Amino acid sequence: MSTNTHDGFEVIPAVDVQDGEVVQLVQGERGTEKTYGDPVEAAQRWIDAGASSLHLVDLDGAFEGERQNADAIDAVLETVDVPTQLGGGIRTAKGAIDLLERGLDRVILGTAAVENPDIVAEISETHPESVVVSLDAKDGEVVVEGWTEGAGITPIEAAERYEDLGAAAILFTNVDVEGQLEGVATEPVRELVEATDIPVIASGGVATLEDVRALAETGAAAVVVGSALYEGNFTLEDAQAAVDE
Numbered sequence: 001m002s003t004n005t006h007d008g009f010e011v012i013p014a015v016d017v018q019d020g021e022v023v024q025l026v027q028g029e030r031g032t033e034k035t036y037g038d039p040v041e042a043a044q045r046w047i048d049a050g051a052s053s054l055h056l057v058d059l060d061g062a063f064e065g066e067r068q069n070a071d072a073i074d075a076v077l078e079t080v081d082v083p084t085q086l087g088g089g090i091r092t093a094k095g096a097i098d099l100l101e102r103g104l105d106r107v108i109l110g111t112a113a114v115e116n117p118d119i120v121a122e123i124s125e126t127h128p129e130s131v132v133v134s135l136d137a138k139d140g141e142v143v144v145e146g147w148t149e150g151a152g153i154t155p156i157e158a159a160e161r162y163e164d165l166g167a168a169a170i171l172f173t174n175v176d177v178e179g180q181l182e183g184v185a186t187e188p189v190r191e192l193v194e195a196t197d198i199p200v201i202a203s204g205g206v207a208t209l210e211d212v213r214a215l216a217e218t219g220a221a222a223v224v225v226g227s228a229l230y231e232g233n234f235t236l237e238d239a240q241a242a243v244d245e
Helices: 039-048 059-064 070-079 093-101 111-115 118-126 155-164 186-195 209-217 236-244
Strands: 010-018 021-026 029-035 054-058 084-087 106-109 131-138 141-144 169-174 200-203 222-225
Touching: 010 039, 010 059, 010 070, 010 236, 021 039, 039 054, 039 070, 054 059, 054 070, 070 084, 084 131, 093 106, 093 118, 106 111, 106 118, 111 118, 111 131, 111 141, 118 131, 131 155, 155 169, 155 186, 169 186, 186 200, 186 209, 209 222, 209 236
Parallel strands: 010 054, 010 222, 054 084, 084 106, 106 131, 131 169, 169 200, 200 222
Antiparallel strands: 010 021, 021 029, 131 141
16 A cells, blocks of 8 residues: 555544533543533434444443443434444443344444454354454553453454454554543554554544544554544544545
8 A cells, every 4th residue: 555545545534422411521531521512413424424434332341241222222223324333331242233123333342352252253253344343552562341351362363363253353442542532553553554454443532634644544444433533633534635645
C-alpha cells in the first residue's frame, strides 16, 4: 500500500451509550463522562454526515457484564441503514447470534473472547465474518474486565489466535491514550497490522486530522472516533477527506 492512498480506509463514528444517552469517557473511567444526547439522533447525525458504518457500545453492559441499554441500541438498529457493530456486555454465543439475527452486522467481543476463545469459532460457524474481537492493550499487554486486569498475552499473540478461530477483524484500543484527545500511538497498530491478515480497526486517542492520517498510514482498515467528533475538533467529512486524498 503506497503512502498516499488508503483504499477504503474508513472513519467510523462511535455511539457509546450509558443510561440511554450518548457519552464519552476518559480512559474508560466511569464518572468522567460527558453526555451528548440521544443515541438515535447521534447515529442519524453521523449517517447524514456520510458515515458508512457505526460503532455502537453499551457502556453499562461493558461494566456490568450484561446488556443494559438494549432499548436504546435497538432503536438505533431500527433507524439506521448502514452496517453497525456493537460491543459491551455480549458474553455468550447465543446473545451474539440473537443480535446478529435482529439486524446487527457485527458483534464486538472483548472479555468473552479472551476468557473463552472458542466463542469466536462458534459464532463464526453460522455467521461468518460477523465477529470483531476487541483487544485493549495497556503497556503492551491485553487487558480485560473494563481494563482492570491483565490477560497475560500480547496483542499480537491474541490476534493470531482469533484470526485462526475465524474473527473477521480486530478492534485495537490503546488504553494508554484512550479518551484523552492527546494523540495516537501508531507503532503498536502497525505491528498488529503486519502480524495479522485480518483487518485491524484502530481506536483510542484520536484528537486531530493528523492522528487520523497517521493511523491510515499504519495499514489499519479503519479508525473509530468518538470524543474528537463530539467535541467538534474536526468533522466526519474532513476526517474522511483527509485519508481519501
